[in-house]
Amino acid sequence: MLAGCHSTPCVYVTDGSAVERVLMDSVIFKVKKLAEYKCDTNEALCLKLVRFPEDVEDDSTTFHPEYSHQIYGDDEVAFGYKGLQIQLFYTAGNLSTLFKVKYSSKVTEVFDCVEPDDIEGKIREIVPAGFTCNADDFSSLLEKEANFKPFGTLLHTYTVHSEEAGELTYQIHKAEVTCPGFLEYHERLQTFLMWFIETASFIDADDDRWDFFLVFEKYNKDGETLYATVGYMTVYNYYVYPDKTRPRVSQMLILPPFQGEGHGAQLLEAVHRFYCSLPKVQDITAEDPSDSYVKLRDFVLVKFCQGLQSFSADKLHLGFSADMAKEAQDKLKINKKHARRVYEILRLRATDMSDEEQARAFRLEVKKRLFGPYRKNQRELTKMRKCLRPEELVSHMDQMDTQTQHEELEKSYQGVVEDYRRIIERIATQA
Known part of the structure; x- marks a missing residue:
């Protein structure tokens, strides 16, 4: 045999x-x-924002995705290639795109009965038409970067000090969909969402209720002033009866090479100032905000509110008031929920936590807000008593165990205080 x-x-x-x-x-x-033919797609995908021709071969300018599951599945693995490298290189300003797939070996070269994953096809689903797969063509596109200028209206200019480059200048613009070339540029820009926002989705930019805010860096190349894309924010304007609007932040992304430099705060501040100038705006919210966005928003709103009369130090120990909610709404378009968080942060800053009485008063004030969801659950349980079978009622009663409630409440409180202290420390460093 x-x-x-x-x-x-x-x-x-x-x-x-x-x-x-x-x-x-x-x-x-x-x-x-x-x-041997399985690759981690987060490692295989190589992204660049190219300013100079030498950046293409410079590994130090490469960055990688945080996520790739929306393109390559939950396990974020591509099968069928050894030494896989998926190159998505963008010119720094206009985001003209080079797309190439490289590998040292393909599975079909060893096993003719096994098919590799369609790596290129999945990328082509999100990268808009007009990209090139040729390095020489990409070099030609890079030479045209001098013609690229930021879209829309300039809202804000600021500088950031860099140890390597000195003072760098940045601009925030509000772009209009009617700007020539903007829609095509936005299609290229939003591809970054798939790699850096866990549940990202593309938007219909043709809807005139969308507002677009862009951040650019000014830099010099061969004596010319050029612009590099830093990040952006999209905001949708919802109608509020009878004649108001509620801008809701949908997407916000600072590209990885620029993260940790304060651009997110500058962008959010500029957007808030823009909407505060519009009488028809009721308040500004965010759609399903991440924890990092909530912390950024807390920081920005505390900076705004600390100068309001109703938030003065002598009034903070009296508790959250209707005056605080109204002044924050009228002057800064901040809703009551967000104003309450700002109040708690400012009150913590004004509280001597080594003083037992002050610390206790602050703790009770915060826990009173945090306990709200527990009280709601208790009311719902009371309503359900008549329709629940005995074994179901016991199960729900177990969930509402008083000791468990106290433990969860204390855990939530400690987490909140830790977040608030980080905000206070950040505010102090910029004072």
Whole structure:
């Protein structure tokens, strides 16, 4: 009897157990070989914002996604290639795109019965038409960057000190969909969302209720002033009866090479100031904000509110008031919920936590707000008593155990205080 598989040597055997061993060895060999053709797509995908021709070959200018599951599945693995490198290089300003896939070996070269994943097809689903796969063509596009100028109206200019480059200048613009070339540029820009926002989705930019805010860096190249894309924000204007609007932040992204430099705060501040100048705006909110966005918003709103009369230090210890809610709404378009968080942060800053009485008063004030969801659950449980079977009622009663409530409440309180202290420290460093 003859057994063999691909490159496995032929072996003559005479009993069933030997056949099984040979077949098992063959399967193990094949599985191990196939495993060599799996790649982590977060590592394989290489992104760049190219300013100079030498950036293309400079590994220090490469950055990688935080997420790739929306394109390559929950396990974020691509099968079928060794040494896989997916290149998505963008010119720094206009985001003209180079897309190339490179690898050292393909699975079909070893196993002709196994198909590799369609790496290119998945990228083409999100990258808009007009990209190039040719390095020379990309170099030509890079030479045209001098013609790129920021879209829309200039809202704000600021500087950031860099140890390497000195003072760098940045601009925030409000773009209009009617700006020539903007819609095509936005299609390229929003591809970054797939790699850096966990549940990102593309928007219909043709809807005139969208507002677009862009951040650019000014830099010099061969004596010319050029612009690099830093980040952006999209805001949707919802109608509020009878004649108001409620701008809701939908997407916000500062590109990785610029993160940690304060651009997010500058952008959010500029956007708030813009909407505060519009009488028809009722308040500014955000759609499903991440924890990092909430912390950024807290920081920005505290900066705004600390100068309001109703938030003065002598009034903070009297508790959150209707005056605070009204002044924050009227002057800064901040809703009551967000104003309450600002009040708690400012009150913590004004509280001597080493003073037992002051600390206790602050703790009770915060826990009173945090306890709100628990009280709601209690009311819902009371309503359900008449329609629940005895075993269901016991189950719900267990969930509402008083000791558990106190433990969860204390845990929530400690987390809140920790976040608030970070905001206070950040405010102090910029004072």
